[in-house]
Amino acid sequence: MIDEEDDEEILKKKRSLKKILKNLVFFGFIVIGVLFMYIGGPDQTLNLVIGFTFICLGTTVIQMKKSPSDPIRQTLTILKCKVCGAIKVRNYESGDFVFKSAGVCDKCNESMEINQIYSVKLKKSKDKEKKLEKDKEKLKQTIEI
Ligand SMILES: [Zn+2]
Known part of the structure; x- marks a missing residue:
């Protein structure tokens, strides 16, 4: 074994x-x-x-102490459809600001508006993707409630 x-x-x-x-x-x-x-x-x-x-x-x-590793910050942009209220979360892009219309709704093809921009702290770069997905899910659930 x-x-x-x-x-x-x-x-x-x-x-x-x-x-x-x-x-x-x-x-x-x-x-x-x-x-x-x-x-x-x-x-x-x-x-x-x-x-x-x-x-x-x-x-x-x-x-000698191990220098604390800097937390990695991830900024997310939350888009909301003006018509059906569908929520989409994507990575922040430069030029994003709240109330800016960006992208098209997956459900009804109407234009979407940036509803919220926020940044999350990530512990390790290794877990970055996993954590990000988790955060996105959590965020989606919170918004939908
Ligand atoms: Zn829509």
């Missing part, structure tokens, strides 16, 4: 591996620093300076 792992699990493993690596580097620097301080060369001051530098490096490594 072959074990299959999904992306999520691999990602988690990678993350914890990074954490372990980071801790190793941290302890490595501290140990080197302490060793230099105690059993360094004949120059005690230099030993202290080098030791202190390594300990500082270690603490810097452990304090």
Whole structure:
């Protein structure tokens, strides 16, 4: 049998591996620093300076934080048919503004008007398409109610 792992699990493993690596580097620097301080060369001051530098490096490594990824914003334009009230959601295009007539209704072939423009925050670019579809669905339902 072959074990299959999904992306999520691999990602988690990678993350914890990074954490372990980071801790190793941290302890490595501290140990080197302490060793230099105690059993360094004949120059005690230099030993202290080098030791202190390594300990500082270690603490810097452990304090490094993953920079938060910028949320990706997606702007959507909601079109509404003036005649039958059908709703269409599409990606925002430059020049879109509310009450601008744009496109043709799928149901009755009348011109549609931009009803709303809004932007949604997306977590990951990988899920962008999926999330967008979900948002569109949710939005459609809300409008129809
Ligand atoms: Zn219509």
